Amino acid sequence: MVSGPSGSGKTTLCRRLADEKEAHYSISCTTRLPRDGEVDGKDYHFLSRKDFQSRINAGEFLEYAKVHENYYGTLKSEVVDQLAIGTDVVMDIDVQGANLVRSCSDTQIKTALVDLFVMPPSEEELRIRLTGRGTDAEEVIALRMRNALEEMEHWPEYSYRLISATRKEDYLNFKSLILAERLRVSRLQ
Numbered sequence: 001m002v003s004g005p006s007g008s009g010k011t012t013l014c015r016r017l018a019d020e021k022e023a024h025y026s027i028s029c030t031t032r033l034p035r036d037g038e039v040d041g042k043d044y045h046f047l048s049r050k051d052f053q054s055r056i057n058a059g060e061f062l063e064y065a066k067v068h069e070n071y072y073g074t075l076k077s078e079v080v081d082q083l084a085i086g087t088d089v090v091m092d093i094d095v096q097g098a099n100l101v102r103s104c105s106d107t108q109i110k111t112a113l114v115d116l117f118v119m120p121p122s123e124e125e126l127r128i129r130l131t132g133r134g135t136d137a138e139e140v141i142a143l144r145m146r147n148a149l150e151e152m153e154h155w156p157e158y159s160y161r162l163i164s165a166t167r168k169e170d171y172l173n174f175k176s177l178i179l180a181e182r183l184r185v186s187r188l189q
């Protein structure tokens with residue numbers, strides 16, 4: 001489970017791990033509109049509010065939360081089915097969702113759970129990264145900046161924290177964490 005503010009680089013880390021076949025990337029559902037280049041069914045399952053609500057009613061979500069005025073949720077099928085066949089799952093998830101997953105009672109999920117918070121090295125760097133993406137309007141960036149600073153206060157709730165440096169260093173550290181966790185004898189605390 002990887003959390004961190006927009007611009008922390010967490011999605012890139014999760015995606016790369018999946019691209020290298022080290023884990024299954026849990027494709028979330030969201031009610032937000034796709035950004036340029038995003039593909040339905042690959043980046044997210046893009047749903048209308050109505051469809052999202054139907055899936056809530058059907059009990060399909062492991063967790064869901066409202067983030068940046070939109071709903072985001074992890075499908076049980078994306079996680080449970082993969083863990084059952086022995087594949088690690090990587091989830092890009094906000095702090096509310098992470099809390100919900102931590103408190104779930106499924107032993108398989110609890111046993112597999114590792115939580116990491118990724119954060120930018122400074123507020124200034126965060127601002128540069130949020131602006132640099134260039135796909136969002138100014139007020140969206142301002143909202144994300146406020147949300148990011150608020151979200152960053154939650155890092156002490158995580159077992160691991162990665163302060164982002166270069167992409168290469170970040171991935172090396174991330175991969176080291178995954179490898180170490182795979183060697184761990186006791187996972188349930």
Ligand code: 5GP
Nearest residue numbers: 006028064065067072073074092093094097
């Ligand atoms: P973005 O819109 O930039 O892709 O994502 C916004 C936020 O939603 C990020 O903090 C991301 O981690 C979070 N997020 C993505 N998928 C999920 C999910 O399935 N559940 C929850 N709770 N948050 C998610």
